[in-house]
Amino acid sequence: MNGTPIFEHRGETCVKVVKRVLAALCVFAMLLPMAAIADDSFSMAHDGFSTSYTYNYDYWGDVQMSPDAYRVSAVIDSTTLGLENLDGKRLMKPQGLFVRDQDLYIADTGNNRIVQVHFDGRDFAFVRAISEISGCENNTFNSPYDVFVDQEYNIYVADYGNFRVVMFDKDLNWLKEFVKPEDATFDQNLDFLPKKITVDVAGRLYVLANNVNKGFVKYESDTVFTGFIGANKVSVNMGAYIWKRYFQTKEQRAASESFVPTEYENLYMDKDGFIYATNTVFSEYDLKSDAAKPIRCLNGIGNDILVKNDRYPPIGDLWWISESVPYGPSKMTDITVLDNEIYVTVDRTRGRLFGYDSQGIMLWAFGTKGNVDGAFTSPIGIEHMGYDLLVLDQLENSVTVFSPTEYGMMIYNAIETYLRGEYDASAELWQDVMRLNANYPLAFRGIGRALLRQDKYKEAMDYFEKAHDRQNYGRAFKLYRKEWVEANIWWIVIVLAVLLAVPLTLKRIKRTKWEVMMYENSTVHKAG
Amino acid sequence: MRTAQFTKQAETNVKAEKRKAWWSRYKSTLRYALHVITHPFDGFWDLAHENKGSLAAANTFLFLFLLTRVLKLMCTSFQFISAPVQHINLFEETFSLLIPFLVLCLANWAMTTLFDGKGRFKDIYIAMCYALVPYVMIQLLMIVVSNMITFEEGSFYNVMLGFSVVWCVFLAFVGLMQVHDYSPLKTAIFLIVTVVGACVILFLVLVFFSLLSDAAGYFISMYREIVYRLY
Incomplete structure (x- = not known):
């Protein structure tokens, strides 16, 4: 037999191998509890959902872990939608997301199309991909950045590469176009590059356009440009201004950046017509003093009316570990406002979602960066469908759906019953x-x-x-x-009376004593 | 035997007498603070030159001052001061007041000695401690008051706090003036000089300790190196 000598030859090796296996088993056994802990806290909880590291800040700004308010209920991507079977084109760098009723619209920017997805109460199913419309010359999209659907299901698309916002009905018939304003206030050398759009109930369109720092471009429903709204205030540091104005040479001044207002990052219109906007260009030292205002709520004339009744303004994370890899303040890429006036923002720095109530008090924060369900690589948009939150990730090419847990619903119910006036x-x-x-x-x-x-x-x-x-x-x-x-009024009166009377009586007694003594002295002298 | 007993009794009698005298002097010097804070010019003069104050009373006031600070953090209604109790370190809170106080006294003594100030270090220390009395009196009262008023009524509370500090600063100024027999202008100048002097002292202390820790680090690393090489 061939095997026997080999086995004998390898006798020693065999023992070694067994020893090694035993050692490995021992190590594994030691690691098991650790693995269990890691498993519990990291991906899967006992009920099969992944946990989402929910936390909140207490009064002193310390992190307090909390039960999960939201957990992942679904992840929508090209595979679950069956896009490969359709035309082989997976979602590519999607930039915009919109929800109208039970339909979800994704601006599939890289593929120049809008993907419509329907939620039937259980699953998200692909409905159609809109890449062509009829009734106009230029009937395709070029890098559509954002999509909006009004109550009559007319669709607005921020057609970035075609320099227009195009509106068409639900059967894809062209209705109208919003193009570069021919107005002195709009720099005619610049292209009109619409990135984010929203439309109010009267059909007025608000556009966040690239290279425009005067606020949002506003159009009437008849496509007439009516000006800008909500320009960021120019922030000038006094020291920097004096330095620039009086101490720099002309060349230096030309080379350094000028004082210009910054552009917004995103916008959302709530059900009452207020525009919630996020801003990611600020210096991090302005955050806690509320000079930065990363989240704003603009009224009809463009003033920020966001209510801030907490100790800290709504700025996302209050602090971060120095030298941590995603370092720096939270940068809110998108915002959505639930029907109960709770607004949720998504942060691209650490992939977090922050929920605030109408008073600006943080309800919860969760989310992280990574590749498991519920973590993001580069979140770009957030929307809500009822209480569910949908977050679009432009690099994962997916939409993550979060559903509130029992705890999350309890908070919402408590807030809503209070708003309804049922205080008890x-x-x-x-x-x-x-x-x-x-x-x-x-x-x-x-x-x-x-x-x-x-x-x-x-x-x-x-x-x-x-x-x-x-x-x-x-x-x-x-x-x-x-x-x-x-x-206790009688006790108070008695105590006060005693406090007043005792020293007076003592004084009186002392005086009487003294008088008696003086009298006795005088009588003694007389007698003497 | 009997004589020994008698002498012993006499001794205890003397001791008791002494203690009694000390106590009565302590009490009178404590009570004298009321005179000092209401009649600062007379009061501080007599404090320094007529021996009307005592070191024991001064120490008491300093202790009460530190105690007031701590009580203020712990017992004031949360509407006015909400100290993060979980982060507070009492030693840090007290020493961050005690050390600057002593350093300032020391700097003042060091500077004024050079420029014909009449006060000894003890006089300066006693005068400064007596100047803290209004702070103790008002702020201790305000701790109680803060628990009886609401946030909206807080202006009264804040005014009283400010008043106590202003009174203390005024007393310290007058105290230094009388202790050193300086003119007001000279006192003001020497207040600034004192702050500069305190900075110099702190700088020297820091340099000393950093050098010390460097030296210690040198020997520790040498020891480690040797141990490492030998094994």
Whole structure:
């Protein structure tokens, strides 16, 4: 036999191999608990969903981990949509996303088309790819950056490469075009490069165009240009200005950048017609003083009216570890506003989603960079479908769908019931939230407000103190103080009376004593 | 035997007498602070030249000052000061006040000695400690008050805090003037000089410690190197 000598020859080696295997097993056994921990915290939770590292900032700006408010429920990409079977063209560098009712529209920029996807309550199914329209000369798109669909399902496309915003009906018949404004306020040397669009209920179009720093380009519904709205204020540092104005030579001045307002990053119109815009050009030191204003809410005349009632303005991450790889402030690439006035932004620096309520208080933050479901490579757009959030990633060429967890829905329900005016019901919901997350200031505040309405001032004060809510604490305290004084008025009077009377009596006694002594002295002298 | 007992008793009597005297002097010097803060010109003069103050009382005031600072952080209503209790280090809080205080006293003594200031270090220290009394009195009261008023009524609270600080600064100024027998202008100049002197002291201390740590580091690394080579 051939095998026997070989086996004998390798006898020693065999033992070694067995030893090694045993050692490896030992090491593996040691690593198992670690692997279990890593598994638990990283990708898969026990219910099969991936966790999303949800956290929140407390009053001092410290990170407090919280239960997941959202988890990935689906990832839509070329494969799940069956795009390869259709024409072999996978999604390529998509830039824009829009949701109207149950339909999702993706601006597939690299393939010059719009992809429409329908959600039937369970699955996202491909409907059609719009790459041609009828009724006009130039009937194809060239790098469409964004898409908007109005209530009559007319589609607007920011046709970047064709220098126009084109509007067509749902049967793809051309309706109208918005082109470069022939106006003195628009620099005629520049091309009109529409990047992001939104349309209000009256059909007015707002365009975020490349190279335009005067704000959003605004058109009436009859395609007439009516000016700019919401220009960023020019920020000039006094020192820099003096330096530039008085100490630089003409050449230096020409070479250095001039003071110009910055461009926006993205825009979204909420259901009330306010434009929410994000801005990513600012210096990071302006963030906490609220000079940077990375998130804005513009009213009809372009003023920022975003409510900021928290200790920190809505700026995304408050701090980041120095020398960490994605270093720097959060850069909000897109924003969406839910029907309950909660707005959610997506950050491209660390791939995070930040949710804020209408008072500018952070509800939760989650998300990261990476390749697992729920992590992003380069998030570019965010939309919502009901409470679900859809995030478009331009490098992964996918849309990640997040659905709220029980905890996330509880927060929404509590906020909505409060907005409806059902304060007691809201407090009960906040109690549930508090049971799941004891580090949630909003829950304390919500409970405190209900207690205040029930005239339980002392308890309300405790909750407001936990939430660090000075205004409401003051309100509760004032009432509590009034009640306390009314209840203890007699004690107060008695204590005050005693405080006044005792020194007076003592003085009186001393004086009487002294007088008696003087009298006795005088009588003694007389007698003497 | 009996005599020994008697002498012992006499000794204890003397001790008790001494203690009693010390206590009465301590109490009177404590009470004297009220006179000093209300009549600073007379008060500080007598403090320095008539021996009306005592080191024990001065130490007490300094201790109370530090205690007030800590109590202020811990007990003021959260509406006015919300200290991050989880991050506070009491030693840091107290020493960040105590050390500058002592360094400033030292710098003032060092500078004024050169320019015919009459005060000894002890006099300066006592005067400065007595100048802290309004801070202690008002701020301790304000800690209680802060828990009785709301955020909207806070202007009263803030005014009182500011008032206590202004009073203290005024007292310190007058105190230095009287202790050194300086004119107001000279005192003002020497306040600035004192700050500069304190900076120099801190600089020297920093240099000293950095050199010390460098030297220590040198020997430690040499030891490590030797150990590394030998094994």
